[in-house]
Amino acid sequence: MYQFNFHSPKNIDDAINIYNSCEDPKFLAGGMTLLASMKQRLIAPSDLIDLRAINNLSEIILNKNTIKIGALCSHYKIASNNIIASKINKMIKLASGIGDPAVRNMGTIGGSLANSDPAADWPAAILALKCNIITNNRSISSNEIFTNMFETCLDESEIITELDIEIPEFFNYVKFPNPASRYAIVGVAIAKYENKVSVAISGASHTPFIAKELSEALTLNFSNNIPLKTIPSDGLNQDIHATSEYRANLIDVLTKDALKAY
Amino acid sequence: MHEISIKITINGKTYEKNIKPNLLLIDFLRDEIGLTGSHIGCDTSQCGACMVLHNDSGIKACSILVAQLNDKKITTIEHLQKNDVLHPMQEAFRNNHGLQCGFCTPGMIISAISLVKENNNPNEEEIRKYLEGNLCRCTGYQNIVKSIEEGANKMRELGDI
Numbered sequence: 345m346y347q348f349n350f351h352s353p354k355n356i357d358d359a360i361n362i363y364n365s366c367e368d369p370k371f372l373a374g375g376m377t378l379l380a381s382m383k384q385r386l387i388a389p390s391d392l393i394d395l396r397a398i399n400n401l402s403e404i405i406l407n408k409n410t411i412k413i414g415a416l417c418s419h420y421k422i423a424s425n426n427i428i429a430s431k432i433n434k435m436i437k438l439a440s441g442i443g444d445p446a447v448r449n450m451g452t453i454g455g456s457l458a459n460s461d462p463a464a465d466w467p468a469a470i471l472a473l474k475c476n477i478i479t480n481n482r483s484i485s486s487n488e489i490f491t492n493m494f495e496t497c498l499d500e501s502e503i504i505t506e507l508d509i510e511i512p513e514f515f516n517y518v519k520f521p522n523p524a525s526r527y528a529i530v531g532v533a534i535a536k537y538e539n540k541v542s543v544a545i546s547g548a549s550h551t552p553f554i555a556k557e558l559s560e561a562l563t564l565n566f567s568n569n570i571p572l573k574t575i576p577s578d579g580l581n582q583d584i585h586a587t588s589e590y591r592a593n594l595i596d597v598l599t600k601d602a603l604k605a606y
Numbered sequence: 607m608h609e610i611s612i613k614i615t616i617n618g619k620t621y622e623k624n625i626k627p628n629l630l631l632i633d634f635l636r637d638e639i640g641l642t643g644s645h646i647g648c649d650t651s652q653c654g655a656c657m658v659l660h661n662d663s664g665i666k667a668c669s670i671l672v673a674q675l676n677d678k679k680i681t682t683i684e685h686l687q688k689n690d691v692l693h694p695m696q697e698a699f700r701n702n703h704g705l706q707c708g709f710c711t712p713g714m715i716i717s718a719i720s721l722v723k724e725n726n727n728p729n730e731e732e733i734r735k736y737l738e739g740n741l742c743r744c745t746g747y748q749n750i751v752k753s754i755e756e757g758a759n760k761m762r763e764l765g766d767i
Contacts, residue, residue: 347607350627350673372674379669380651382628392627394674420663424724444739445720446654449663450670524652526738 345379346388352397356480356503359393363501366391371503373416373455376447401454401505404428409511415454415504420445422453431511434605438465438517438533443526454504457489460496460551462581463527468546469517471554472533474510479503493550512537514566516602519547520594522585529586530594534602536566543599548580548591558599568603572596612676616641617685625672632656632667635682643683643712647741654740657713657720658682664720666739683712686719694760695719695753704753706744713740718754719761726767728758 349366353359363369369391372378381387395401401416406427413422422428423439442448442456442465456466457477467490470477475486479502489496498504512535519531528547532555535542541562543555557574577592586594609624614634621639635641635658644667647655656667659681667680686693692700695718705711714737721728721736728736733754734747742750761767 345628345630347626347628349608350610350671352673352676375671375674376651376669379671383630383649392671392673396674444654445717445736446657446664446666446669446739447651449660449665 345382346385348382348389349391350394351391352394354397354399356398356505359395359398359503360480360501362391362393366393369393371395371458373458374418374451375455376443376451377455377459377461395503402452406431411509411511413453413507413509415457415506416452417454419443419448419451419453419456423448432509432515434516435469438469441465441519441521441526453507457507458496458498458504460490460492460494461527462493462549462551463522463529463531463547465517465519465528465531465546467552468528468531468533468544469515469535470507470509471552472535472542472544473512473515474535474537474540476508477504478506478508480505483508487554490551495551510537514606516605518598518602520598530591530598532595532598532602534562534599536562536606539563541566545575545595548575548595550581555595555599558595562603566603566606568600570596570599570603610673612672614672614675614677615679617680617682627671627673629672630668631658631670631672631675631680634672635667641682641684645709645712647709647713652739652741653710654713654717655710657716657740659716659720662720662723664717664739683716686715693719694764694766695722695757698755698757698760699750699753702749702753702756704745704749710740710742710744714742714750718757721754722758722761722767726758726762728754730755733758 367390370389372392372394402414405412419439419442470486477484514536517533519528531546533544543558546552577588580588580591582588613622645655647653651669657664658667
């Protein structure tokens with residue numbers, strides 16, 4: 345790992361001021377992707393700004409029909425939280441399927457969203473859910489945040505502080521994990537609200553995306569009788585783990601699997 | 607780059623040091639304070655041989671900076687035995703031959719304790735799932751699972767949960 349300066353601000357304003365005064369800084373949450381990338385010398389920030397000393401970013405609060413999840417909540421904290429268990433139960437399964445226990449103890453939901461890994465689990469789930477991503481200066485709808493592979497619409501010095509998730513009638517996330525990394529070769533998130541169903545896909549493309557035809561079909565008729573092959577394999581990811589045709593087929597298979605829990 | 611001063615408590619002993627910000631916990635443990643019980647098996651966060659306890663939870667010492675642990679407490683494999691008596695999980699690994707070459711064992715034992723602190727009565731399936739971040743190239747895991755079952759029972763009997 346290359347050298348860098350390290351900062352541990354106590355509040356958001358300090359974190360942003362430090363960011364703006366550095367040459368090529370990065371915010372650090374759990375570090376489960378960032379530190380691994382730095383160890384491999386894929387990136388070399390001049391400064392790391394650790395956000396974990398900032399208070400009040402790791403709470404989970406139930407409001408009337410929404411749940412607020414602090415950006416610094418670890419995957420383990422979410423997986424073992426009673427509010428999540430009673431209101432969006434399948435999120436427990438999602439959170440306990442990320443990486444391994446040590447990764448889940450350190451890695452955070454805010455970090456996962458800001459990193460915008462197309463094969464990560466939270467981005468697809470958050471995209472399917474009606475969710476606002478609250479930052480230090482605005483609220484971003486989840487269908488606007490992911491712009492490209494490892495890219496979001498966040499400004500450089502913008503920090504996610506919490507997620508505000510509308511509790512769905514039904515939610516599920518099913519993935520076909522890479523056996524070594526546990527990242528999704530394909531993952532399917534389904535969120536059903538009174539008047540709208542959204543199906544979001546991870547792992548299959550350069551960014552998580554909404555499966556439009558599947559979402560529309562399920563909005564009209566929420567059943568296992570889904571239209572097949574609505575996502576063309578052209579343009580889907582293709583690598584040593586799976587061809588694009590295989591991934592396109594997995595989308596149908598996993599969507600049906602996810603609906604079985606309804 | 608600027609050195610930073612940190613205070614970290616390892617196995618009950620507090621260290622105040624100036625360190626380079628890019629110092630990983632595993633290198634601090636092994637090279638700076640001579641605690642070589644935690645091993646480096648892969649350096650890519652996959653094998654779990656470097657696991658240590660932080661607030662009773664297992665974390666990988668190869669994937670965290672000492673700088674992130676200012677004012678925090680860490681327990682390593684060296685601090686599990688008390689007054690020359692093995693920790694019940696260590697004893698269970700010994701009883702069940704839960705190791706062959708022993709390289710992964712410190713991480714396995716730390717991970718097993720982390721599991722029991724989360725779930726004091728894990729079944730076989732839960733134990734196997736929890737070990738997904740710990741690799742063993744010798745045993746085939748059978749005796750490791752048996753060891754953890756016995757260790758969990760003993761920890762429960764002793765109220766160490």
